[in-house]
Amino acid sequence: VYDCDVEDEAYESARHCNRTASSGYNENVHVFKGDISNVDIVFEACKSWYNEASKLKEGNINKSKDNTSNIANGMVRDTNAKLGCAVVKCPSETHVVCHYTPKEKADGEKI
Template sequence: MKYFFVVLFTVAGIANGYKCSQKPGIDDELRESFVETHNGYRSLLAKGRAFMQDYADSLPASKMRSLVYDCAAEDSAYQSAKKCSTTASSTGNYNENLYVFEDEDGVGASPIVEAVNSWTSEALDLDQAATKNLYRSSYKISNFANVARDTTEKVGCAVVKCGSKTHLVCHYSPKVEAEGKPIYEQGEPCSRCSAYGSSSCEEGLCVAN
């Protein structure tokens, strides 16, 4: 498995306190790590600095949203993670990513980065120019696409112990049935943030005001 570095960064306005229901394996510090890690990668992607096939630079994104953390998505991810399935299932109202690892001491920032790196490493087999940045299930990039779609607004994640393994699940909304559609719109970073109404540009991401 190939990995590459995801930058942790903070978009102005990220709340330090979330009002999610208490669950084992996750707290507000981890919630912030989840959203920061996702947005860190999305920022690299939007600015044309993420790696694609043969380590080519990614195509820049004109309206890549800054994700916000969502408690309802977390609740859904927790219910899925409790099943201890080894296969992601994007049923219901969310797209799902799953990462399974061994960690006797619980989850910290490092496994979160490892999870996002694992999911987005699928892009290392993607020739964006040849595929016209379209999503097709035959490309085997569903995890990358879930992290990278510019139409995604919210993410929520859960961590559950399953025997000797730990299952880390993230749910994304709104759910996208994306066969044959662009993963994101190409163009100068933040040049089309106006598509989302009142918003500002932070590190190549469109941040709702």
């Protein structure tokens, strides 16, 4: 379910123009350098996250200790209850941040 409160949290995270997770939510971040429309950057972000998720093999979908599946993890979990996203134009790049609830599973736990 899309949630405006979760969107507000995603916006707060995105407006800092950092590339690191900054909240208690699952957080997907996509950064694009250069000039791009908000619509196009959302498509680019979704495509990037989908490509990451498509690399996971069925039956072996775990959160890895080296964090390589964190982005895909948020996209493939069927237990996410809420979603909110924001797009922020930073000085030299555009950030798309999406937040999901509930928080990620623990290291090595099946998703």
